[in-house]
Amino acid sequence: LFRSRKLMNNSKKIGVVFVLATFLWIFFHFNLSQYLSLEYLKGQQTNFLAFYKENALLAIGAYTGVYIVSTALSLPGAVLLTLLGGALFGLVTGTILVSFASTIGATLAFLVSRLLLRDWVQDKFGRYLEAFNDGIKKDGIFYLFTLRLIPAVPFFVINLVMGLTPMKTIPFFFVSQIGMLAGTIVFVNAGTQLAQIESLSGILSPKIIFSFVLLGLFPLLAKKLMNFFKGRSVMKKFKKPKSFDYNMVVIGAGSAGLVTSYIGAATKGKVALIEKHKMGGDCLNTGCVPSKALIRSAKFMSDAKKCQKLGFKNAQVEFDFAEVMERVQRVIKTIEPHDSVERYSELGVECHTGEARIKSPYEVEVNGKVLTTRNIVVGTGARPAIPPVEGIEDVDYLTSDTIWDIRKQPEKLLVLGGGPIGSELTQAFARLGCEVTQVQRNKRLLPKEDPEVSQMVLESFQSEGINVLLQHTPKKFFKRDGKDFLECEHNGSSVEVPFDALLIALGRKANTTGFGLEELGVELSPRGTIQVDEYMQTNIPNIYACGDVAGPYQFTHTAAHQAWYCAVNSMLSPFYGFKVDYSTVPWSTFTDPEVARSGLNEMEAKEQGIPYEVTTYGIDDLDRAIADEAAYGMVKVLTVPGKDKILGVTIAGLHAGDIISEYVAAMKNGFGMNKILGTIHIYPTLAESNKFAAGNWKKNNVTEKTLAWGERINRWRRNYV
Numbered sequence: 001l002f003r004s005r006k007l008m009n010n011s012k013k014i015g016v017v018f019v020l021a022t023f024l025w026i027f028f029h030f031n032l033s034q035y036l037s038l039e040y041l042k043g044q045q046t047n048f049l050a051f052y053k054e055n056a057l058l059a060i061g062a063y064t065g066v067y068i069v070s071t072a073l074s075l076p077g078a079v080l081l082t083l084l085g086g087a088l089f090g091l092v093t094g095t096i097l098v099s100f101a102s103t104i105g106a107t108l109a110f111l112v113s114r115l116l117l118r119d120w121v122q123d124k125f126g127r128y129l130e131a132f133n134d135g136i137k138k139d140g141i142f143y144l145f146t147l148r149l150i151p152a153v154p155f156f157v158i159n160l161v162m163g164l165t166p167m168k169t170i171p172f173f174f175v176s177q178i179g180m181l182a183g184t185i186v187f188v189n190a191g192t193q194l195a196q197i198e199s200l201s202g203i204l205s206p207k208i209i210f211s212f213v214l215l216g217l218f219p220l221l222a223k224k225l226m227n228f229f230k231g232r233s234v235m236k237k238f239k240k241p242k243s244f245d246y247n248m249v250v251i252g253a254g255s256a257g258l259v260t261s262y263i264g265a266a267t268k269g270k271v272a273l274i275e276k277h278k279m280g281g282d283c284l285n286t287g288c289v290p291s292k293a294l295i296r297s298a299k300f301m302s303d304a305k306k307c308q309k310l311g312f313k314n315a316q317v318e319f320d321f322a323e324v325m326e327r328v329q330r331v332i333k334t335i336e337p338h339d340s341v342e343r344y345s346e347l348g349v350e351c352h353t354g355e356a357r358i359k360s361p362y363e364v365e366v367n368g369k370v371l372t373t374r375n376i377v378v379g380t381g382a383r384p385a386i387p388p389v390e391g392i393e394d395v396d397y398l399t400s401d402t403i404w405d406i407r408k409q410p411e412k413l414l415v416l417g418g419g420p421i422g423s424e425l426t427q428a429f430a431r432l433g434c435e436v437t438q439v440q441r442n443k444r445l446l447p448k449e450d451p452e453v454s455q456m457v458l459e460s461f462q463s464e465g466i467n468v469l470l471q472h473t474p475k476k477f478f479k480r481d482g483k484d485f486l487e488c489e490h491n492g493s494s495v496e497v498p499f500d501a502l503l504i505a506l507g508r509k510a511n512t513t514g515f516g517l518e519e520l521g522v523e524l525s526p527r528g529t530i531q532v533d534e535y536m537q538t539n540i541p542n543i544y545a546c547g548d549v550a551g552p553y554q555f556t557h558t559a560a561h562q563a564w565y566c567a568v569n570s571m572l573s574p575f576y577g578f579k580v581d582y583s584t585v586p587w588s589t590f591t592d593p594e595v596a597r598s599g600l601n602e603m604e605a606k607e608q609g610i611p612y613e614v615t616t617y618g619i620d621d622l623d624r625a626i627a628d629e630a631a632y633g634m635v636k637v638l639t640v641p642g643k644d645k646i647l648g649v650t651i652a653g654l655h656a657g658d659i660i661s662e663y664v665a666a667m668k669n670g671f672g673m674n675k676i677l678g679t680i681h682i683y684p685t686l687a688e689s690n691k692f693a694a695g696n697w698k699k700n701n702v703t704e705k706t707l708a709w710g711e712r713i714n715r716w717r718r719n720y721v
């Protein structure tokens with residue numbers, strides 16, 4: 001299907017090139033440019049007028065056709081044709097004809113440029129044009145309108161360049177129609193006095209050109225001014241200090257706050273960092289670090305149970321659950337100095353322990369002291385979401401924040417949630433000997449991943465004895481004979497699940513209340529996170545937000561990524577700003593098999609209607625995976641049809657989160673499957689799976705015609721060379 005589309009597209013290109021070449025040959029072969037001179041038009045004006053009086057419709061049709069063709073071909077002479085329109089048809093009729101003919105011709109040139117050149121330009125230079133493309137998607141109408149209002153900018157250049165961008169055809173047509181109208185009227189009006197015009201340079205005096213430039217800049221200036229005055233109207237009700245104690249006050253010392261404050265201090269700004277609980281935030285204390293420490297211990301138990309696959313008859317491991325949980329705390333303590341008050345104080349950050357309260361956009365109170373600041377950055381993170389299930393208030397439940405405090409091993413652990421957090425902890429505690437039941441409302445585990453990936457994880461869980469209940473909706477918690485139960489609804493029937501410990505892992509809710517945002521009127525998104533723009537700025541100009549409290553991703557690495565934009569944009573505002581880039585955000589779910597992804601997966605590509613090709617490689621065929629008794633999983637790559645440009649990658653298997661980095665680098669820096677295939681990978685490693693996936697892509701994209709030619713050439717070389 002993709003190849004047939006490609007052939008049809010190539011046929012269109014060949015046809016368009018043939019038509020263009022034909023018209024251009026006619027134009028230059030018959031020297032038609034001689035008829036597009038001011039002297040010729042003035043000399044033939046009387047004849048033109050006479051012809052128009054006798055054949056009005058024919059004259060209008062011929063004139064409009066010539067204008068459209070010349071504009072579509074980007075031929076010189078548009079100004080002269082416009083003057084002729086004024087001379088022949090008068091101001092009103094001439095303006096109407098020229099306006100529509102020029103817009104139709106410009107749109108045709110736009111479409112020709114798009115058909116012939118856009119794919120090549122975007123593939124070749126796409127990584128350099130990302131910011132430009134994003135700007136066109138967001139403000140392309142303003143840019144185009146501005147350029148159309150300035151006749152000093154050659155319109156044919158605008159047509160061709162805009163065809164290379166993501167701008168839609170219909171907006172291009174209508175914006176061009178309106179934007180070129182002012183210049184059209186000036187030239188058509190000048191054409192009504194064609195006999196008196198001595199040169200084209202006399203039509204547009206420097207004063208008129210300057211006026212057009214100002215007119216052209218007006219839309220963008222108006223937008224900037226509107227944002228400026230909107231910000232001022234928000235800020236005018238707050239008293240601005242004559243001077244500030246700090247350039248930046250950061251609230252929250254998780255990943256987002258730590259990186260923001262570090263960058264602010266590194267650029268010699270005076271920065272205060274406020275944390276009410278523990279430095280390092282969720283990631284260090286209750287999230288990434290403890291969960292990965294627990295997963296590592298659980299993996300050891302899993303390996304011991306599979307010892308026969310490694311050639312051992314048996315392996316007995318004795319352990320104390322409490323000691324395993326203490327090891328988790330030891331890991332936290334070992335990493336803790338990296339995020340400590342002492343370290344950040346040495347880096348130049350003034351650290352405060354206490355509850356922050358934003359009193360105004362310029363004032364933050366902590367421990368009874370008011371800090372004045374030019375900018376505030378909110379990085380207050382998120383907390384576990386608790387579902388409104390009947391009876392839950394009577395259950396002593398655990399969350400991803402509190403489960404690290406337990407020292408007694410649960411016998412029957414019930415986990416609510418089939419997303420990344422719930423799935424990671426489900427498998428870890430099951431491997432440590434807990435009888436685990438996982439309840440998931442969705443029909444799949446990890447529902448954001450492709451179905452076959454979810455199925456791999458499900459089969460792994462079931463093979464380890466985990467009781468996974470899909471499409472089970474929690475209805476109520478209750479006790480019977482002193483024991484805890486959860487009642488679920490499944491396909492219209494009631495299912496009772498007994499448990500002695502409950503872990504709720506249903507996602508996280510942003511911490512947006514209790515420290516002054518509501519009183520200031522800081523807007524929230526429909527997801528309940530702080531609403532920020534592409535500069536990480538809230539509706540209050542000098543308040544920024546990053547990390548879990550801002551979304552849309554709740555990963556430590558994206559919090560750090562956003563923090564850079566918060567720090568730099570707040571320090572440079574209002575002079576300049578950088579737009580945050582989420583184009584290649586990777587993430588990994590640390591189950592076994594591990595699942596890592598960046599960019600689109602197949603499910604999202606279908607939902608968004610994005611054409612794609614799929615290439616897969618089964619890791620069960622990889623030498624190193626076989627040697628490690630980890631021969632399971634796959635690499636799944638989505639590419640642009642017929643091209644090696646990578647749209648997204650999903651990897652399921654051992655160390656998937658490490659292996660995917662090569663693809664993230666490829667997407668970020670604009671190289672594709674051919675470059676990955678041509679890169680030397682160490683043998684034997686798991687990273688070779690990337691090379692083999694690229695090899696499969698190459699095989700899938702070699703056409704039968706190419707192979708036939710190769711066969712002919714090799715046959716000829718065997719017989720005659």
